[in-house]
Amino acid sequence: MLELKGLSYNVSGKEKDIEIIKDVDISFDKGKLYAITGPNGSGKTSLAQLIMGIYPATKGRILFKGEDITDLDISERAKKGIGYAFQYPPRFKGLKVLDLLSLASGIEEETVARGYLRQVGLCPEDYLDRDVDPGLSGGEMKRIEIATLLAKNPEFVIYDEPDAGVDLWSFDLLLDVIRNKHKKEGITTILISHQERILSLVDEIILIVDGRIKDVGNKDKIWPVIKDVVGCQRDTLCSRRDKVETKCR
Numbered sequence: 001m002l003e004l005k006g007l008s009y010n011v012s013g014k015e016k017d018i019e020i021i022k023d024v025d026i027s028f029d030k031g032k033l034y035a036i037t038g039p040n041g042s043g044k045t046s047l048a049q050l051i052m053g054i055y056p057a058t059k060g061r062i063l064f065k066g067e068d069i070t071d072l073d074i075s076e077r078a079k080k081g082i083g084y085a086f087q088y089p090p091r092f093k094g095l096k097v098l099d100l101l102s103l104a105s106g107i108e109e110e111t112v113a114r115g116y117l118r119q120v121g122l123c124p125e126d127y128l129d130r131d132v133d134p135g136l137s138g139g140e141m142k143r144i145e146i147a148t149l150l151a152k153n154p155e156f157v158i159y160d161e162p163d164a165g166v167d168l169w170s171f172d173l174l175l176d177v178i179r180n181k182h183k184k185e186g187i188t189t190i191l192i193s194h195q196e197r198i199l200s201l202v203d204e205i206i207l208i209v210d211g212r213i214k215d216v217g218n219k220d221k222i223w224p225v226i227k228d229v230v231g232c233q234r235d236t237l238c239s240r241r242d243k244v245e246t247k248c249r
Ligand SMILES: Nc1ncnc2c1ncn2[C@@H]1O[C@H](COP(=O)(O)OP(=O)(O)OP(=O)(O)O)[C@@H](O)[C@H]1O
Pocket: 011, 012, 018, 020, 038, 039, 040, 041, 042, 043, 044, 045, 046, 047, 087
């Protein structure tokens, strides 16, 4: 359904360009549930944002349902059916939760927006009229971000650490919502996560280390590799890149 071919992403550093994503080749099949995992700073969010068109690819191509979408911008990719829930959802001063959900669903009916809030465990009476600004807590914002993605209803979705900042009790609910949508509607779904529990639920895990795909497979195959990587990385982020280069590859 979505193919990445030789995808790379560089940013400008002080002296030279820094390669954040390095020559990634992978295909995501329609209707499958994936997890992307890897150490902090390994490039998970960058890869998701390249797919969504938030960052431009430095090299390589992105194909969606056979069509080359590399040169399309975010809104054009969203129209094609690609969706992304941010790790750190942006706030929009002056925009109400109701407006955000109406824009996302394209339906200006309060009852519709209420339904999405209930799905993510937020009481519509308390939230519809709130501004999408820093007044919302991290966990509230995360749920509103997920509700917004449900309202957009894309056929290929990436949730970037949907569990981050969400309490243990509510996370079960959110996970059920995401999984039901995937199961019932066949939505191709990627969960970026560090949680073993999530890794146990998915069809396939993609392990990213230092901007490269290190391995792909089910949990039985990938778990020992993850343990291995963890063993190599019990150190500070600054020395880690060297260790990854020399010992952990
Ligand atoms: N504009 C930039 N300039 C310099 N470095 C950048 C820039 N954008 C991203 N990076 C670096 O790229 C690497 C990958 O970042 P990314 O956010 O994709 O990591 P991640 O795997 O999502 O990490 P986490 O688990 O912490 O969310 C990090 O080392 C980050 O500091």
